[in-house]
Each structure stands twice: as C-alpha cells, then as structure tokens.
Amino acid sequence: MDKPKVVLGVSGGIAAYKxxxxxxxxxxxxxxxxVVPTAASLHFVGAATWSALSGHPVSDEVWQDVHEVPHVRIxxxxxxxxVAPATADMLAKAAHGLADDLLTNTLLTARCPVVFAPAMHTEMWEHPATQENVATLRxxxxxxxxPAVGRLTGVDTGKGRLPDPGEIFEVCRRVLARGVAxxxxAGRHVVISAGGTREPLDPVRFLGNRSSGKQGYALARTAVARGARVTLIEAGTGLPDPAGADVVRVGTAVQLREAVLKAAPDADVVVMAAAxxxxxxxxxxxxxxxxxxxxxxxALNLVRNPDILAEISAERARPGQLVVGFAAETDDVLANGRAKLRRKGCDLxxxxxxxERRTFGAEENEAVVLAADGRETPVPYGPKEALADTVWDLVSESLRSR
Structure with missing residues (x-):
C-alpha cells in the first residue's frame, strides 16, 4: 500500500527545531x-537537515524543478x-490567500485536511488580527x-509555545485516520473534565480514586482533531497536555465545580468524564x-460533595448546550446507568x-452510550480513542439537529 503523503510546512520561528x-x-x-520550509525558517534549520530526515529534496522556491509544477503538485x-510552527505571518498569509512562496502555494492547492500548530509570543497570539485570521482559517x-502555555524565547512566559511534537503528531494521526477534510x-467549544478528584484529609493524605484520566484525554485529543476548541479540566492525572487544549488544573470536587461553571457559559458541549x-x-x-x-x-466524618453533572444538566449555561456524563458501575451496569441518566438529566x-483490573489506567475501554431519547449505542472493547470518536459522532449529530 502507498504510504500516506504528508506535507510538513515549517515557517520562520525559533520553534522550527522542534x-x-x-x-x-x-x-x-x-x-x-x-518538508516545505519558508525562507525564514531555513535560518533556524537548514535544508540539508530536512532532506536527510525526510529522504526528499527540500526547497522553498517555486522556480526549482519548474517542469514538475511543484507549487501545484505538492x-x-x-x-x-x-504547518508547525505556524507563525503569525504564516497564519495571516494563509487566511488571506497569499502565495508568495512554495508553502503558501501548497496551502492554496491542497484539498486535503490542513493542520496549523501556531507558535509565537503571547501578545502576537492575542492580537485581534491574529485571532481574526485564526477564526477565518477555522x-x-x-x-x-x-498554542501551549510555557516558556517562550528570552525570559518571557505565556501562551504561544509550540505544543509538544508528540502531541501534534497525535492530532495529525487522528485527522488522517478520519480522512475527512x-x-x-469546527467552531464548537467543548469543555471536558478528566482524572480523579482528591479530597485532603491532612497535609499528606487524601481520599481519591483510581481514575487515570486517559479517557478524558482521549476525548480532548479527538475533539481537537475534529476542529473543536477544547478546555480540559484535569484532576491529578500527571498526563502531558494534549496539543490544542487549554488545560485547567484542579484538585478537589469543589475546585472542579468552580472550573466547570466558569468554562461552561460559552461551551456548546460539556463532558464530565472525571471521577x-x-x-x-x-x-x-x-x-x-x-x-x-x-x-x-x-473516626472519619464525611459530607457530600456537590453533584456537578446534575447541576449543569438542570441549569444549562446556554440554550442548546449538550451535557455528557460518565458512569462507572460494578454491577447491574445498564440498569444503574439508565437510572442515573434519568436522575442526572444529561443528554448522553x-x-x-x-x-480491580478493568478500565482504570488501561488503554482500552468498553461501554454503552445511553441517550435521553432512549437510544443505546454499544461500543465494543477497543482503544479509548474509538469510544471518544463514538461520543463525538453522537454529539455532532445532536448539534446538527438543534
């Protein structure tokens, strides 16, 4: 079988080495x-490096090998x-359809999925012009x-850092797997909770659970690959940030509730995958x-925590908002699940x-997705990404009908 053909565009930012x-x-x-670099990017990583790593000749010129029409064929x-990194300049050119080098010509002729991984200083990312260009591309x-939050060039820190290359790869892999341009x-904001909350007993001990957060992270990664703007609220996972997700870290159930209520007002979907x-x-x-x-x-005296899923289901932060819950059961799984669906009032x-040896910490999962209208969608044992995609398929269908 032919290998999938990927064009890696590299624009002129310090993160080009990544x-x-x-x-x-x-x-x-x-x-x-x-690899199709811009002329500016070659100041950071030379053409010889790209050629050696890719096994293909590398050029930023539209005038090289003219008989093969590279500005169209690629x-x-x-x-x-x-495109990683995608600078503010590259995003502006792409949004306005400029074609002054090989990479911008390639972007204009591509009819396949296109992924941009921005990297720039915080002020450049937050500038209204850049935000408008990003909105146009989306x-x-x-x-x-x-972009990620972290150390930038010099002493600066903030949002604008190139996401981890391994996480960008996961986005590319998911986009290719779907094969949908x-x-x-796209244009949807989804809020996802992941992991397990921890309730402190004293400075060194807490009450917790075995949730790894891997299912919530799979939901975040697949949502990014499907074009969503993702806010991920994580509790005690220790997992690397998914590329493209705004990550909010919490510890307790009360902190998780505060973070969800803060993020929910402009969210199209809220997914409560956290334990x-x-x-x-x-x-x-x-x-x-x-x-x-x-x-x-x-003796250990306990008090009830707020029921976040029931609260956000009963008081939707915006009209048409979808709420998705998760239920981990040990017996009478479907019966308890149906009762919980009615009690919580969520959509899915x-x-x-x-x-003991099921689900927690594993890379696979098996589940049934119950809908408020009575539909039941079984998801066979397999990668947690497959379950995540099924959830987003059902969510996407519901959003289109609203």
Missing part, C-alpha cells in the same frame, strides 16, 4: 513526508498538510490547534494525623463496568 521531532515521528510511523497530491475547515466540530468524589472529609486536619499507641483509629451517559 519540527524535526515531529518529522521523525511521522516518518517512523510509515508516512511519506515532504498540495494536490497530499493526504495531509501540517471557518474554512482548517484545524488550528491552540471538513472537521465536524468526582461523592464525599469529602467534614474537617481538614492542619497537621498530620498520627496513630497513637493504645488508641483506636480516629457513557456507562462502563469497572473493577
């Missing part, structure tokens, strides 16, 4: 990659175009991932609770069986 890692991941996973033959069907969640503690200690010990010889263990409920 694209070498993205190129390595693409080639080692069986993709045929053609885009026409591509299965995916990814409206046309391009996937523009949100038009992302169905939220039902109870928390009534009192917090400011010092470590110590065992004492001859004394019984101290993903129900799965859990136990």
């Amino acid at each position: 694209a070498c890692e993205l190129l390595r991941r693409l080639t080692e996973s069986g993709h045929d990659v053609r 885009g026409q033959e591509a299965d995916l175009v990814v 409206r046309r069907g391009a996937v523009v991932v949100e 038009e992302p169905d969640l 939220v503690a039902d109870f928390r200690p009534a009192e917090y010990a400011t010092g470590k609770i110590k065992k004492k010889d001859g004394e019984e263990a101290p 409920l993903v129900v799965n069986e859990v136990g």
Whole structure:
C-alpha cells in the first residue's frame, strides 16, 4: 500500500527545531513526508537537515524543478498538510490567500485536511488580527490547534509555545485516520473534565480514586482533531497536555465545580468524564494525623460533595448546550446507568463496568452510550480513542439537529 503523503510546512520561528521531532515521528510511523520550509525558517534549520530526515529534496522556491509544477503538485497530491510552527505571518498569509512562496502555494492547492500548530509570543497570539485570521482559517475547515502555555524565547512566559511534537503528531494521526477534510466540530467549544478528584484529609493524605484520566484525554485529543476548541479540566492525572487544549488544573470536587461553571457559559458541549468524589472529609486536619499507641483509629466524618453533572444538566449555561456524563458501575451496569441518566438529566451517559483490573489506567475501554431519547449505542472493547470518536459522532449529530 502507498504510504500516506504528508506535507510538513515549517515557517520562520525559533520553534522550527522542534519540527524535526515531529518529522521523525511521522516518518517512523510509515508516512511519506515532504518538508516545505519558508525562507525564514531555513535560518533556524537548514535544508540539508530536512532532506536527510525526510529522504526528499527540500526547497522553498517555486522556480526549482519548474517542469514538475511543484507549487501545484505538492498540495494536490497530499493526504495531509501540517504547518508547525505556524507563525503569525504564516497564519495571516494563509487566511488571506497569499502565495508568495512554495508553502503558501501548497496551502492554496491542497484539498486535503490542513493542520496549523501556531507558535509565537503571547501578545502576537492575542492580537485581534491574529485571532481574526485564526477564526477565518477555522471557518474554512482548517484545524488550528491552540498554542501551549510555557516558556517562550528570552525570559518571557505565556501562551504561544509550540505544543509538544508528540502531541501534534497525535492530532495529525487522528485527522488522517478520519480522512475527512471538513472537521465536524469546527467552531464548537467543548469543555471536558478528566482524572480523579482528591479530597485532603491532612497535609499528606487524601481520599481519591483510581481514575487515570486517559479517557478524558482521549476525548480532548479527538475533539481537537475534529476542529473543536477544547478546555480540559484535569484532576491529578500527571498526563502531558494534549496539543490544542487549554488545560485547567484542579484538585478537589469543589475546585472542579468552580472550573466547570466558569468554562461552561460559552461551551456548546460539556463532558464530565472525571471521577468526582461523592464525599469529602467534614474537617481538614492542619497537621498530620498520627496513630497513637493504645488508641483506636480516629473516626472519619464525611459530607457530600456537590453533584456537578446534575447541576449543569438542570441549569444549562446556554440554550442548546449538550451535557455528557460518565458512569462507572460494578454491577447491574445498564440498569444503574439508565437510572442515573434519568436522575442526572444529561443528554448522553457513557456507562462502563469497572473493577480491580478493568478500565482504570488501561488503554482500552468498553461501554454503552445511553441517550435521553432512549437510544443505546454499544461500543465494543477497543482503544479509548474509538469510544471518544463514538461520543463525538453522537454529539455532532445532536448539534446538527438543534
């Protein structure tokens, strides 16, 4: 079988060196990659490096090999175009259809999915001109991932850092796997919770659960690949940030509730995939609770935590907002799931069986997605990304009908 053809566009930012890692991941996973750098990017990484890593000749000129019409053919033959890093200048050129070099010509002729991974200083990313260009590209069907927050050039820190190359690769892999040029969640804002909340007992102990957060992260990654703007609220996962997601870190159920309520007002979809503690200690010990010889263990008094899923389902932050819940059950899985769906009032409920060696921390999952209208969609045992895509398929269908 022919290898998928990927065009890796590299524009002139300091993060150009990180694209070498993205190129390595693409080639080692069986993709045929053609690197198309801008002239400015060659000040950071030379053509010899790109040629050696890709196995293809590299040029930024439209006048080289003119008989092969590279400014047309490269885009026409591509299965995916990814630009990483995408500078503010490149986003502006792409949004306005300029074609003054080989990469911008390639973008104009490509009819395959296009992914932009921006990297620039915070002020440049937040400038109204850049935001308008990003909105234009997304409206046309391009996937523009949100930049990461972190150290920039010099002493600056903020939003604008190129996401981890491994995470950009995951976006590219998901976009290629779907094989759809038009992302169905483009223009949508989705809020996803992931992980397990921790309720402090004292400065060194907490009540928690076994949730790894991997299903929530799979939902975030697949949503980004389908064009959504993603806010990921994570509790205690320790997982790397998915490329393109705005990550909010919380610890307790109360903090998770605050973060969800803050993000929900402009969200089209809220997905509560986190395992939220039902109870928390009534009192917090400011010092470590110590065992004492001859004394019984101290009694632990618990109080109920807020029911976030029921609250956001009952009081939708905006008209037409969809709410998706998760239910981990150990027995009478479907019966308990149906009862929980009615009780919580959400639109979809993903129900799965859990136990000592089931689901938690695994890369696979099996579930049934229950809908408020009575439909039930079984998802066979497989990668958590497959379950995530099924959830987004159902969400996308519901959003189109509203």
